[in-house]
Amino acid sequence: MARHTPSEDTASRKYHIIGEDVPDTVLFDGDALVSSLSETPRLIKSVYYYDDTGSELFERLCSENTYYLFITEKEILNKNAKAIAGLTGPVSLIELGSGNAEKTALLVKAYVETYGPTSYTAIDINHSILEKAAENTLSSTSDLTFLGIVGTYQTGLVQIKELSGRKLLVSFGSAIGNLYDDELYSLLVSARAALSPGDYFLVGIDLDKETKILEAAYNNQMAILGNLCVLQHLNWRFSGNFDLFQFRHVAFHNKSLQRVEAHLEAMQAQSINLQKLNFSFQLEKGEMIRTEIMRKVELHSFHDMFIEYGFHAVQHWTDSYKRYAVCLFQLSDKPTEFDSEAPLAS
Ligand SMILES: C[S@@+](CC[C@H](N)C(=O)[O-])C[C@H]1O[C@@H](n2cnc3c(N)ncnc32)[C@H](O)[C@@H]1O
Structure with a gap:
């Protein structure tokens, strides 16, 4: 497999990154995207959040005040990492x-x-x-x-x-x-x-917890930007024509399914075409594409x-x-x- 050359400042420390030769088509399966976008409701799997922009936005989301998940998990690990190792x-x-x-x-x-x-x-x-x-x-x-x-x-x-x-x-x-x-x-x-x-x-x-806390975690500026950037990722990867200004972020607590769901709502009827996948579909005004679920468990x-x-x-x-x-x-x-x-x- 291809080997990554360590960057200069870490050269003395040794690290390797492998798998760069795995084709993108394995990591981002276009056929699976076509079938998930053909479901009712239409779905985009969360893997499309994480191109370079999405990864950066996720890092920024972790420092949003309302996104308690990062700081809370860090607190738990700070206190208990030694016990886990033991x-x-x-x-x-x-x-x-x-x-x-x-x-x-x-x-x-x-x-x-x-x-x-x-x-x-x-x-x-x-x-x-x-x-x-x-x-x-x-x-x-x-x-x-x-x-x-x-x-x-x-x-x-x-x-x-x-x-x-x-x-x-x-x-x-x-x-x-x-x-x-x-x-x-x-x-x-x-x-x-x-x-x-x-x-x-x-x-x-x-x-699982109160709706107010959950919905605040997924309705801040970084969560909204991250969600919209999924469309930018699809445009880039599959030569798509999503217009980000024609969508609105919608995230809510689905209590009965114990999860928060993030969606993108079409603000007007539009035709979407993903050229590289040879796939087109029609979105109605108000139609929602589900982009992510976040389970909240007992x-x-x-x-x-x-x-x-x-x-x-x-x-x-x-x-x-x-x-x-x-x-x-x-x-x-x-x-x-x-x-x-x-x-x-x-
Ligand atoms: C919610 S973030 C969590 C990141 C980190 N573990 C943390 O706690 O801050 C999910 C991470 O998993 C990666 N990821 C998402 N789906 C993946 C998949 N199907 N296979 C491999 N990595 C994936 C993303 O690139 C991202 O870095």
């Missing part, structure tokens, strides 16, 4: 959707301080953000081997299967909460296949879901207001009904 023993850390790994750096530091040299593999669909993840984690310690994998959760999980020793898979930022049921279940099957009994999965997830049902997929709950930590949880699961050695399911998707 519970698992020495591990190789692997993160799904690392982003800039600012919070993961706290965890990495705890492992290095407790056990010495540690390896950290960051998987993300966005190459530039992996560079930032390398900078953020390597700046807190030199006893770290950093590997970045440009890929989807699924392609990345196939690659980490080869790592030896005890593993700790990590997902922060409530990122798995952006997955629809089928995607989440298939992620759990793939995680189970990539891990060995005794390996761990540490998951940060947002808890801890007990979240635990039950992991148990169903062959994990057991080791411990969880919440913040002082019980807004957010970081849960440590361990893979059991008992087979589950999902073990016979298709092997890792590519």
